[in-house]
Amino acid sequence: MVDPLAGQKDEEDCPKNWQLAGASVKNVEYHRELVSFADTVFGFLEDIETSSSENSSSSSNDYQDDFGEDENRNFQDNKVFWEQQDQLLKETLFRTTSIETKIRHATNEALKELNLSGKQCICQRPVAGNVDNGCRDCLQREICNQLLNLGYNCAICKSKWKTSKNIPSGEHTYLEVMDTTSSKKGEIRIVIEFNFRAEFEMARANEEYNQLISRLPEVFVGKAERMKNLIKILCSAAKKCMKEKKMHLGPWRKQKYMQAKWLGTCERSTPASLPGRYTDRQLRPRTSMLTFDLLENLSGLHRTVVEVA
Structure with a gap:
């Protein structure tokens, strides 16, 4: 028969060092379980930190790459835009008709004759551009007379427009030739502007815009449709x-404002x-108190009469 106290007896009869050895084994196994659990936890946390760091670094690199790509894309888009505008401008300027060529030649010859004649405008107000003998109004009258003498239906046009939502009011004068020699095309309107390039110049423009403006003629002679296309190109570039x-x-740089000048x-x-005001006489320069030299005229009692301008 089995002794019910056998197990108890065995435990009592076992040496103490065996009991201690068993306890040590249990403690070792317990510590091993703790270490294994700690390694698992800390390993998991390290994996999370590594993954987070890699994701953050990857996200930062992706952002920098995207930013660089966007910047490069914008640069390429801008380059394409200015190249297209330059090409459109050259095509619009160089494409011309026979009637435009004839009136352009007649206008240039009239300007040369006026420059060589020595005539002076009695207004003595300078005109912008390469034409240096007269104010704008007198110059337009003189050239208009020259074109009329050559048989062209030329007139001085004065455009006016009121203030609207996008542009302020204003007025502008230019020459216009109406040609009816072609029965198929009907009436053709030719615009003559003596100060065309300066109308689109801007003080703080970039290099690309200034390059476009440098291609413009100082004196424009062309059909109204050509003027319309040029305004569209240049205003878009501005x-x-x-x-x-x-x-x-x-607002004075906008397309509607420019169109109102020549196309309204x-x-x-x-x-x-409106008679011209040119004369062959040599005009005396006007003297003002700002240019009058008092030191040269203080030696005598008589004083030269000074015209105050």
């Missing part, structure tokens, strides 16, 4: 230029009602 420089585009309604007049 808008892009100001956007790149983060500046506001003035106007009043036609001839030099017969």
Whole structure:
């Protein structure tokens, strides 16, 4: 028979060092379990930190790459835009018709004759551009007379427009030739502007815009449709230029304002009602108190009469 106290007896009869050895084994196994659990936890945390660090680094690199790509894309887009505008401008300027060529040649010859004649405008107000003998009004009258003498239906046009939502009011004068020699094309309107390039110049423009402006003629002679296309190209370029420089585009630079100058309604007049004011006499320069030299005239009692301008 089995002794019910056998197990107890065995435990009592076992030496103490065996009991201690068993306890030590249990403690070792317990510590091993703790170490294994700690390694698992800390390993998991390290994996999370590594993954998070890698994701953060990857995200930062992706952001920098995206930013660089966007910047490069914008640069390429801008380059393409200015190349397209330059090509469109050259095509619009170089494409011409026979009637435009004839009137352009006649206008240039009239300007040369006026420059060589030595005639002076009695207004003595300078005109912008390469034409240096007269104010704008007198110059337009003189050239208009020259074209009329050559048989062209030329007139001085004065355009006026009121203030609207996007542009302020203003007025502008230019020459216009109406050609009716072609029965198929009907009436052709030719615009003559003596100060064309300066109308689109901007003080703080970028290099690309200035390059476009340098291609423009100082004196424009062309059909109204050509003028319309040029205005569209140049105003689009002006808008892009100001956007790149983060500046506001003035309302007088906008397309509608420019179109109102040459393509809106106007009043036609001839030099017969507006006679020219050129003379062959040598005009004396006006003297003002700002240019009058007092030191040279203080030696005597008599004083030269000074005209105050």
